[in-house]
Amino acid sequence: MAIAHAHIGAARYRTTIRTGGDLQHQLIADEPQRLNGDDQGPAPFDLLISALGACTAITLKMYAERKDWPLEALDIQLEYLGGETPPRIERVLTPVGPLDEAQRARLADVAERTPVTLAIKNGVPVDTRLA
Numbered sequence: 001m002a003i004a005h006a007h008i009g010a011a012r013y014r015t016t017i018r019t020g021g022d023l024q025h026q027l028i029a030d031e032p033q034r035l036n037g038d039d040q041g042p043a044p045f046d047l048l049i050s051a052l053g054a055c056t057a058i059t060l061k062m063y064a065e066r067k068d069w070p071l072e073a074l075d076i077q078l079e080y081l082g083g084e085t086p087p088r089i090e091r092v093l094t095p096v097g098p099l100d101e102a103q104r105a106r107l108a109d110v111a112e113r114t115p116v117t118l119a120i121k122n123g124v125p126v127d128t129r130l131a
Helices: 042-069 101-111 113-124
Strands: 004-006 015-019 026-027 073-081 088-096
Touching: 026 042, 042 073, 042 088, 042 101, 042 113, 088 101
Parallel strands: none
Antiparallel strands: 004 015, 015 026, 073 088
């Protein structure tokens, strides 16, 4: 289970987000200056693709460790293309280490089934209510 609390106050679009089991981690989100924000933190879609990148990296690292594969590092480039119809995310994996082609292909295959990937692809219902 994941939990987060977001708070916006007097500072235009600057939003403080607390997350983690005891809400012990704090992030700042904002909009860029071109959207009248102060650019004090990542914008919401930056956070979305960051979550996808983190989940992909962690899942593939865990998978490689379980298989005892020589994955030394992994770079993941993500881009949210919201202006396209339909919107999409491009993700490019760059594994580092002496992996063979079958291992590299398997990592790409596993990336398609990480938890955040599936949540985005399958859509997660959002239930909203007023407190």
